[in-house]
Amino acid sequence: METLLAAFDLVFRFEVMLVILGACVFGIFAGAMPGISATVAVALLVPVTFFMEPVAALAAIATAVAMAIFAGDLPGALLRIPGMPASAAYAEEAHEMTLKGQGGTVLMTSLLCSVMGGFVGTMALAFSAPWLAEFALQFQFFEYFWLACIGLSTAALVSASNPAKGMISLSIGLLLATVGFDMISGAPRFTFGSLHLMEGIHFIPVMIGVFAVAEVLRSLTHPASDRREHAHVQRIDLRAALATIWRYKANIGRGSGIGTLIGALPGAGSDIASWVSYALARRFSKTPEKFGTGHPEGIVAASSSNNAATSSTWVPSLVFGIPGDSVTAIVIGVLFLKGLEPGPLVFVENAPLVFSIFVSFFIANLFLIPVGYVAIRLASQLLRVPNTVLMPIVLLFTLVGAFAINNSTMGIIVALVGGVVSFFMQENDFPVAPLILGMVIGTLLEQNFMQGMIAKGGDLTAFFGRPIAATLGVITILIWVTPLIAAARRWRQMQTRHGGPGAMPHRNSAGNPTAG
């Protein structure tokens, strides 16, 4: 209780409130732009938060993400272009409702569902995290090593469309993390005599490059398939929205629950939560035939689900220091920069700070109602900003942001190289999130691994010596083996079919079905 009061005291300050409000507006705007995903939004926000107090910085990120995930629905419903992967599951459905003249109402419904989902996710975060942290206090480097392995492996192998490409992307990140002086021996590594590289490669410019610069390049070189139609001002029928919510309250509960659970898994976030909830809503619906014709049931479930997941992804990040997705990977990087090592000890040493994150999530969700309402009213203007104007501005912003971290041109060079490399990687279906994850947890992973190795004299069985470590180790190995089994099975199938050109299963770059 005392910690909660202390947390309120930390958050309810003029500057923090101002920051949250600013992050609201920024998040809504960024989320509504089809080119700017929540990750890109956070990548752009981090250089600014770099100069803030930890509470304000984390509150800003938490708020911007919550806003952006909702705002992705705006272009999804009005233009059928989801602003965010998390909105893709129901963009088509919401657009159908817009065609029926219910665009404003469906957005209002999805706004209120987002808020409720956000509350459920935040509650789950606030209650489960401290409890898990207490459990995690018993962990030693073996457990941390395996946890880091699980987080990285799910990101690289399970979420990626091609596990080999995920593995390569991850290894780039891990190698980048080793550049500079070694923590244990003090030896310079991969510095090639360069003074700049001896300081190590800062993760923020890399992240800005990999997400934001690459997105600028991608969206300017891939011009939109057609001139964007103009969105029209939509009438909001609040009573109808509330009636819809009441009718499908079970879906909100289920969607929020699923979102919370999926979000808490490492390597899965709001977009997967939204697809799963939409599919389940259809499965359990009494009228599944109405799905796809402008029926709100699935929208209700999925939009509460993706916002629930945005809060609960913070659970593994805060408790174990293992990020659930690329946004929380950035958050962990920010925590390290602020001198706070995420993990169970933060809950003991810095409990008010952790609780202030929970409080800011609540406030963010409260702010979402008025700000989201205004955004729906202004959506038609908001969506008129063309990429040809937006992207040059974003590019300049990335330049200044990458410079601001160390006040050195090195940051800009790193961001440019990162952006070009990431652009070509994404063109060839390499996922880039594992790269950032690897870079953020690389140091932690290596430290725990080396400490374990040195302490036990290289005895690998020691990594399985304690019950929790052994369990986590077995899970990790299962994650590693699964793609091999899958590959072997594919191989056998191809042999029986005499392996023709069509035999290789093709998956799209995102690894999940695309809308439209």
Add this chain to the structure above:
Amino acid sequence: MKVNDAISGAIFLAIGIFAFVHAGTFRTMPGVPFGPGLFPRLVAVMMGLGGLILIFNGLRAVRYQPWLRLEEWARQPRSYLMFFACVGVVLFYIVVAEELGFILTSSLVLIALLLITRGTSRAPSSVLIALTVTASLHLLFADTLRVPLPFGLVEGWLVG
């Protein structure tokens, strides 16, 4: 712009081999059996392994996955103009920002880029946007967050 997996695989295999060999040169502490090269070497093995898998897949699929495939966007000259314009203005910024100062460089970069993306017919509004954005960025980073952005000609006038 998609290349056959064998090509990207070969690139990463080469990087992996290089990293593995290079990690062997790291100075080890006497008496500690596990030196600073161990972890990078494990990662390099992982990268090389991924590269090998890609080479294998790419060569097997070579009949229907060409060495280089240009998608719709990559066949339009405009896409290359955009790409090199973005890279070019960033390089321009890196080279001249210290000399000209932030305000002048940023305005030039934005005007140039906006003229390319939106066409020259909308020059007046492009200039206006560029100046507004530059001013806002300066206000946010230099004045509010106290980032020492490159000081130059225009900054000199403003102060003096």
